[in-house]
Amino acid sequence: MFLSAVSPTFLSSAPYHVPTHSGSHNSPSGLKTCATWQDRRNARPVPDHDSRPILKVLPPLVTSMPILPRLLPLLVSSVFLLTLQAENLPGIRHFVVIGCDGMSPDGIEHSKTPVMHGLMEHGSFTLHARAVMPTVSSPNWASMIMGAGPEQHGITSNEWETNKIEIEPIVRGSGGMFPTIFGLVREQKPTAYQAVFHDWDGFGRLFERASVNQIEHPEGPTNTIDRAILALKEHHPEFTFIHLDHVDHAGHTFGWKSPEYYAAVEVADRLIGQVVDALKQHGMGDDTVLLITADHGGKGTHHGGFTMEEIEIPWILTGPGVKPGHSLKTFVNTYDTAATIAYAFGLQPPAGWIARPVTEAFEKVK
């Protein structure tokens, strides 16, 4: 019923090439390699804690002064605080990830997926991105948001729980766990609204819940998308993460490559189209980066093994400054998703991340 409302050419009407970039952001080479991402974070102003006591003692000393000089310390400290707020890439205000559990590249290619094909036409993509080993859900959703693999974050199976750890994370962030993109956004964009809608309950234990403004676990794909769309309308979140589970269910029940599996991918395509339409309808169509991806593929009625069908995942990025119709040459691993979101938001990666932002997907800043 929603198919007619879905526009596969979502991006065609949107000014996804940012014509001019102000010099406020970065050097022209800043978008090219992860090495410059590293340079960029090194160049970012570091808070000077020594200046704080000086600001604190100033007001009593200046009470007899005219109003402007008295306000000066306040102005200085406001500017100081503003410099702490991370700066997005030009034209980007929002980032939405839609992750479809178990959605293989084969599923997209062999079912009717006009929305995802439209996004590929207008964005940068690869159908040969890779999951991490083992090709099961928890390690892969964790890696996607943690910018690292199981060797670093220690989540090796679906048995993992916050109080049931076999391999210790190499670092723990502010949330007491391996740092995710949600914690990173909270630390470096304190006022950002973050929202998570996950159809699989297990996703809810993989991130710093205190960092996210809105977390919902609706039942089923339609409810999940409906709730996410309501949040887009009401809150215009800076960062929205949507997890859909029904494609994986179809794979386990009927088999990957089965007609029922392909039908489930088509449902995902329609639901993604609803999000695309909602972004446009609620004024976010021009300044939102949208990523469509998955945690793993599958073979037969299973995944978790060592086959290309299980390890390859789609990675489709669209939005302001994203190259249109561009087939990515860069090797993309699922953990690069976290780094790419961080890159778009101008965030410094935390210790422990091994991911690199997929800078090839973005137009060169002029």
Ligand SMILES: [Zn+2]
């Ligand atoms: Zn999964």
